[in-house]
Amino acid sequence: MQQACLPIRSIATRKEATMTNGMRERPHLGPALLGAAYFALAAASILLTRWGAQIATMWPAGGLAVAVLTSADRAHLRRYALAVATGSLTANVVCGVPIGSSALYTAANVTETLLAVLLLSRGPFGGPSFVDARQVARFCAIAAFACLVSTAVASADTAWSDWRFSASWFAADLLGMVLAAPLVFLWLERDGGDTTSALTRNGAGMFALAMGGVAIVTSTVFAQSSLALLFLPSAALIAAAHATGPLGATAGTLVIAVIGSAAIASGQGPTMFIHSGPSEQTYFLQFYLAVLMGCGLSMAALQTARDRLMADLRNQTRLLSMAERVAKIGHWHLELATGAVTWSEEVFRLHGMDEGHEPSLATGLAAYHPDDREQLGAAIALATRTGDAFRMRARLIRPDGEMRYVDVSGEAIVADGVVRSLFGVLQDITRQVEIERGLEASREEALALASEATIRAETDALTGIANRRRILEAIDAAVRDAAASREPLSLAMFDIDHFKRVNDRHGHATGDAVLQGVASAAKAAVRGSDLVGRLGGEEFLVVLPGASQAVAMAIAERIRQEVRGDGREREGRPPVTVSLGVATLEGGEDGAALMRRADLALYRAKAEGRNVARLAA
Known part of the structure; x- marks a missing residue:
């Protein structure tokens, strides 16, 4: 729904920005027009009043002045x-109100106008919009307060003894202000923008209709006095409020007020069923208009709230669709009672449909790989039975x-303890x-x-066993583990006997082959938990975790025998022997x-002759 009226400060700014040069040069023209309009409305309100009532049904001049x-x-x-x-005093005097009362009523009218203007100009919203519920409520509260002060001033004419006069004055002032002010605000806005677009949600044509x-309905009802058809203007007003919003509710109530006041002044209308007199008929009409205004604004507020919710929903749906396209995320819904499945636009795109x-549900599951279809179907079935969420x-x-x-x-949507949908x-x-596969x-x-x-x-590049760095690190680690576990630890150090002769007689290539053969023989002779490494040249070292002196000597003897073999050449290598020294870790030793x-x-x-193993002292 389009906003019926811009905030007051915005109206003033736009009006001043678009005011013609002639108006700028003649600032007295605005007050003169206001005075004339105030006089016309005030005089009409008084003349439409039954002379016995001595009070107007409503006072739209107040709303005009405030706006x-x-x-x-x-x-x-x-x-x-x-x-x-000037307009107030002149209207009262011309219509026959005594000069003293006219002056007092004028003071009351000016007081309410200035008080309302002061309070409205200091509001946090900058002025009423007549669409936002908070601003409308604020405007009505300010209007009620200003009219209450005005009533207190005017009631001095009766020495504050006639409560009916005070109640009718308050009702007339308040009705006039809340009915006329929105229309005047809108009229003033015409110089600053597109008035037609601001009139109603559906345009000026719908508003006029x-x-x-x-x-037409109100004139028909108030043209006769035989049938109590006051519900018909109410229905017409509600229809107008539904079609045109808060402004339609306000303007429609004003139309009913004008026609009703004219009918009462001429002695016609359904209010003639009230036989107590013109004053009571006026009070009834004021009450009737207040009820109409409340119903109309309530309907308009609901309509406005609905329109805003619908607009927000459309916008959120549009943003959701946009987000789904960007993120490649879609949503789906399965209604269990009917089996109906709903897909979002992105789900259709993902399925290539x-x-x-x-x-x-069947066609959706059929689109999945056979290896995944059964698992997904089972997850959906479990969710429908237990309400458990799933993800895969x-x-x-x-x-x-x-x-x-x-x-x-x-996820399951549960109502009354029963899974209704997914x-x-x-x-x-x-x-x-x-990307994950590439990273893996x-x-x-x-x-x-x-x-x-x-x-x-x-x-070691030549022999394939641990090199010097690795074997030395292993010794340090084994010493720490042995100290922590109190398990024995032994080392077996050995080298090849007369290895220099092998190199000198057979060449370095053969020497390398001998080193490789000795390394292989040593690995074959030790346990799986032992580590054989080459310290350099023809010197080797074996780490024996958990081995006592006896076990270490037995392993050393196996190494010696494995290397010596049966004394024959192996794979073209000359036979060699090794000498070994064995030491077992003692307390506090590194x-x-x-x-x-x-x-x-x-x-x-x-x-002692080589080709033997000896235990350290």
């Missing part, structure tokens, strides 16, 4: 206030054969899966390269000390 003064240039506010006073309908296709990755096969990876999830989300994660392949390749680099960094003792035992084995 104009609120929108006027503050520099000319005094002139406008003087115009209101609605007001014409209200006028036109939106004209009518989806079903699956492969979607489109009609053109293209396979898309999707993340499908669903709502879920479908997201295209094909690109994500491709890269990770595996990196791990393989890292493992290969580690092996190369810790492996790896370096343990190696020194094993080295001393090795030297003793060489000194």
Whole structure:
């Protein structure tokens, strides 16, 4: 629904910005027009009153004055206030009201106008919009307060003893202000923008048609006095409010008020059923108009709220569709009672189907890869029975054969403890899966390269066993583990006897082959938990975790025998022997000390004839 009236400050700004040069040069023209209009409305209200009532049914001149003064240039506010006073005093005097009462009533009218203008101009919203419920409520509250003060001033004419006079004055003032002010605000807006677009939700044509309908129905009802048909103007007003919004409710009530006041003044209308007199008929009409205004504005407020909700819903739906397209996410809904399936636009796109296709649970499941179809169907069945949510990755096969990876999830919608439907989300994660696979392949390749680099960094290139760096690190780690577990630890250090002769007699290539053969023989002789490494040249070291002196000597003897073999050449290599030194870790000893003792035992084995194993002291 289009806003019926812009905030007051906006109206004033736009009006001043578009005012003609002639109006700028003649600022007295505005107050003069206001004074004339105020006089005409005030005189009409008084003349339409039954002379016995001595009070107008409503006072639209007050609404006119409040709207104009609120929108006027503050520099000319005094002139406008003087115009209101002049119009009020003149109307009362011309219509036969005593001069003293006329002056008092004029003071009341000017007071309410200035008070309302002051309060409206200081509001947090900048003025009423007559569409927003908070601003309408604020405007009505300010109007009621200003009219209450005006009533207190005017009631001095009766020494505050006639409550009917006070009640009727208050009702007439309030009705006139809340009915006339919105229309005047809108009229003042015409210079600052497209008035037609601001009139109603459906345009000026609909507004005119609605007001014409209200006028025809009301005139027909108030033209006769035999039937109490006051419900018909109410129905017409509600229809107008439904079609044209808050402005239609306000303007329609004003139309009914004018026609009703004229009918009462002429002694006609359904209010003639009230036989107490003109005053009571006027009170009834005021009450009737207040009820109409309340019903009309309530209907208009509901209509406005509905229109705004619908507009918000359309906008949210549009934004949701946009977000789904960008994120490649769609939503689906399964109604269990009917089996009806609803897909969003993006779900159709993911399936490679036109939106004209009518989806079903069976066709939806059939689109998935056979290996995923059964799992997804079981998840949906479980959710319908227990209400458990589910989420899984699956492969979607489109009609053109293209396979898309999707993340499908669903939740149960439960009412009265029963699962009524399922709502879920479908997201295209094909690109994500491709990236994940690429990352996994890269990770595996990196791990393989890292493992290969580690092996190369810790492996002796010639023999394939642990190199010096690796074996020394293993000794330190084994010493720490032995100290923590209180398990024995032994080392066996050995080298090849007379290896220099092998190189000198057979060449370095044969020497390398001998080193490789000795390394293989040593690995074959040790346990699975032992580590054989090459310290350099023809010198080797074996770490024997958990091995006592006896076990270590037995392993050393196996190594010696495995290397010596049966004394014959093996694979073209000359036969060789090794000498070994064995040392077992003692309390408080570190790896370096343990190696020194094993080295001393090795030297003793060489000194005692070689091809033997000796235990360190």
